[in-house]
Amino acid sequence: MTDMLDQYRVAEEPYYRPVADEVALYEAAYAAKMPVMLKGPTGCGKTRFVEHMAWRLGKPLVTVACNEDMTASDIVGRFLLDAEGTRWQDGPLAFAARHGAICYLDEIVEARQDTTVVIHPLTDNRRALPLEKKGEILRAHEDFHLVISYNPGYQSLMKDLKQSTKQRFGALDFSYPEHATEVEIVTHEAGIDATEAGKLVSIAERARNLKGHGLDEGISTRMLIHAGSLMARGIEAPAACRMALVRPITDDPDMRDALDAAVATYF
Numbered sequence: 001m002t003d004m005l006d007q008y009r010v011a012e013e014p015y016y017r018p019v020a021d022e023v024a025l026y027e028a029a030y031a032a033k034m035p036v037m038l039k040g041p042t043g044c045g046k047t048r049f050v051e052h053m054a055w056r057l058g059k060p061l062v063t064v065a066c067n068e069d070m071t072a073s074d075i076v077g078r079f080l081l082d083a084e085g086t087r088w089q090d091g092p093l094a095f096a097a098r099h100g101a102i103c104y105l106d107e108i109v110e111a112r113q114d115t116t117v118v119i120h121p122l123t124d125n126r127r128a129l130p131l132e133k134k135g136e137i138l139r140a141h142e143d144f145h146l147v148i149s150y151n152p153g154y155q156s157l158m159k160d161l162k163q164s165t166k167q168r169f170g171a172l173d174f175s176y177p178e179h180a181t182e183v184e185i186v187t188h189e190a191g192i193d194a195t196e197a198g199k200l201v202s203i204a205e206r207a208r209n210l211k212g213h214g215l216d217e218g219i220s221t222r223m224l225i226h227a228g229s230l231m232a233r234g235i236e237a238p239a240a241c242r243m244a245l246v247r248p249i250t251d252d253p254d255m256r257d258a259l260d261a262a263v264a265t266y267f
């Protein structure tokens, strides 16, 4: 079992550039056993932040990418049939609760509500997870912590977290970092110089103004790192931007022209 747990340990420090006081706030929430919700658009550093915090706190990290086909059994656990008969297997949430890991449910809103409610008893004073099929009430380990992510941009009336779920969490807002910080991140992650990274960030800032005017989401930090990584491998900046920034984000010809024009302003 220790071997199982070892694979969830974060061995090396994941690079994370704090943008405000999120590190201290997370540490306090962890100490207070308060579950945390990370809110923000895709590719702005939420996953990297949790990885970094797991490393800082020296706790294993179990990550679950939520989707609408996910059932409660997928995260809680189920009986499996093998050569020796039936055997219970903890799902990722039960595993994390039992062994004191941080459990990160990424894009929780994608899961159906009957799946989401299974986390409720773990998020209040009970810190317990009923394993109904097994007839066990699993008391969470002292070190267990629950973190969920949530992209407010995607939410609709049909797909949103219930207030009874939301109100169980402390929340940290994430968004694209301010210019100099984002340049620092892109420089570090893509391995390009700060001048080139600065141009990429400026292109993204322009594109982010188009959100809601033809673009559903802005160009994320992740996309800038992709573009920079192509440039670091010798691809000319305009081609790198086309491939990593413009083509993935829209199929609309006018919008592509507008974005290509923004790229041409800087490169």
Ligand SMILES: Nc1ncnc2c1ncn2[C@@H]1O[C@H](COP(=O)(O)OP(=O)(O)OP(=O)(O)O)[C@@H](O)[C@H]1O
Pocket: 015, 016, 017, 018, 019, 040, 041, 042, 043, 044, 045, 046, 047, 048, 049, 106, 149, 151, 177, 185, 189, 221, 222, 225
């Ligand atoms: N503050 C930051 N410090 C270091 N790296 C960052 C930071 N913000 C973003 N990044 C970089 O951006 C990439 C994308 O961030 P991440 O994977 O954490 O996004 P996310 O917000 O979890 O997105 P999604 O919601 O799609 O999972 C990371 O791999 C990392 O390279």
